[in-house]
Amino acid sequence: MSDLEDVPSVDLMSELLRRMKCESKPDKRLILVGPPGSGKGTQSPIIKDEYCLCHLATGDMLRAAVSAKTALGIKAKEAMEKGELVSDDLVVGIIDDALKKPSCQKGFILDGFPRTVVQAQKLDEMLGKRGVKVDKVLNFAIDDAILEERITGRWIHPSSGRSYHTKFAPPKVSGVDDVTGEPLIQRKDDTAAVLKSRLEAFHKQTEPVIDYYNNKGVVANLQAEKPPQEVTSEVKKVLS
Ligand code: ADP
Ligand code: AMP
Secondary structure, eight states: OGGGGGSOHHHHHHHHHHHHHHHTSOOEEEEEEOOTTSSHHHHHHHHHHHHTOEEEEHHHHHHHHHHTTOHHHHHHHHHHHHTOOOOHHHHHHHHHHHTTSGGGTTEEEEESOOOSHHHHHHHHHHHHHTTOOOOEEEEEEOOGGGHHHHHHTEEEETTTTEEEETTTBOOSSTTBOTTTOOBOBOOTTOSHHHHHHHHHHIIIIIHHHHHHHHTTTOEEEEETTSOHHHHHHHHHHHHO
8 A cells, every 4th residue: 555655646546537437338358350460459459448458468478478488488489489379278378367367357358369269169168157258259350461561560569569560650759669668679470471370370270260259149340451540440339
């Protein structure tokens, strides 16, 4: 409690206002599915703020584990560098833990998970134990041909996961995160060559996940090749 004394009043007030606004929001449990570069990470912070959800991106979590050289990171590194999927057990474990966070109380956005039908089935089991289910799966539909330019021009702020693009979403100052002023980096796997394997994994292993949720009647298809603001409008329409 004493730590709160040192928090500036303006920060306390804005957190209080945020929590009051969140009280009236309905719970939402969302999955974002789409190939690498389809815009999931760009739309997530907007949806997260609008509906007071937690944003769980397995790719971001795995990259943090790789750079911290944890046991999880050591196991995941090789597959990630090759653009292949890491084992189902590794990612299911991190999602199961992450869902316990207080920030997930009003629901969640799963970004990049589930990526296999086995992961989707395990997620259903996890949610079933908590007495809840997935409300909506947002399918970021986009032609493969558009993705190379998006991926090779992407710059990210590693600690927040914020995405920028040299052409489509440049930061205010080149190479620097707008919010923190920290340096941006390019992901090691954001090359045309690794993208090929990542797309192969998407079509073979992740597209069946869309069918899995189609059978449950919860998929909303988005035209993800449109400009970011138009995709945001589509998302808001689907979630309203
Ligand atoms: P994902 O999380 O699905 O891999 P990102 O949201 O990181 O994709 O987007 C990939 C790249 O494309 C980023 O550099 C981002 O700034 C850019 N981008 C995202 N959405 C759009 C869009 N609708 N139009 C053009 N560029 C976009
Ligand atoms: P992303 O940041 O979503 O593009 O993910 C980067 C890499 O992390 C992928 O190419 C995979 O190697 C790994 N990864 C992320 N999420 C998953 C998942 N749900 N299942 C398996 N591998 C994953």
